[in-house]
Amino acid sequence: MTESAIAVLDIDGTLIDSNYQHALAWYRALRSVGETRPVWRLHRLIGMGGDQVVTAVGGRELERRAGDRAREQQGKEVDALLEEMAPLPGARELLVAIKERGHPLVLASSAQQRHADVFLDKLDARDIVDAWTTSADVEASKPAPDLLRVALRKLGAPPDAPSVMVGDSVWDVEAAKKAGMPAIVVRSGGFGDDELQKAGAVAIYDTPGDLAKSLDDTPLA
Structure with missing residues (x-):
């Protein structure tokens, strides 16, 4: 990448x-x-x-x-x-670390708008991310890839733009696979590593903070 x-x-x-x-x-x-x-x-x-x-x-x-x-x-x-509901350990630090490496950053959420607004505020992320989605942006959500494709469109990027998904569930990994994106996963979804790997996850971390410290070992290096 x-x-x-x-x-x-x-x-x-x-x-x-x-x-x-x-x-x-x-x-x-x-x-x-x-x-x-x-x-x-x-x-x-x-x-x-x-x-x-x-x-x-x-x-x-x-x-x-x-x-x-x-x-x-x-x-x-x-x-x-x-x-x-609170940010997971290192969540905001992960957003900052990704932006410091020069990556465009979009949050692909299927949450309702009012919930997404609360989450953005909890993360203090509005000035960090380039765009975000909500459930209102798509007709079919994950594991369909529509949300990820809309996320790219929000940035004005083509569907085949180099991109990486970070999620927490097999549904995220399946959506990423359909969208042609490698998927990095944190364990907070409660799925087993074997399930996530079988779905196609390329890397698995305990927390967003652990991922932030290891970005150089991922497709977001």
Whole structure:
């Protein structure tokens, strides 16, 4: 990769410690429409876009019957948990380190706009990143590659521009693969290293801070 390679970073779960809160929010939202599912199974879907979670949980019938209601309630449940979500160790330092190396930097989030705004403020990142996305920017979210392609377009870059994805889930890795990007992963998604490697992750780190210290060993060198 050249120094101008674009860095495309996920926010939820990668920079902000939010995965388990999202799993709980989905649990509560699904219960509100009469569906009770084990939280650990819901956690396995975190990182997948909210437009796809309900179908993954209960098939097209549940999506048709209750998808919109569940998503609306999930958003409200997340609202109530936002204060508990905090940047992961070294998250802002990673953003700074990437920018200091001269990489264009875009945050590829499928969060709702109001949640993305809160996360940007928690990271104090508005003056660091070049652009960011929200769920309003795409019709199909991860593991579809649309969000990553929109992230590049936000920078005025072509779809085949040299770029690297940083995420925390197998869904991030799959989306990156479809978009033609190598994927670096942090373990905060709760997936096993074997799962992430099988999905195609090129490197795995404990925290964003660990990645920041090791950028010279990655495609963002």
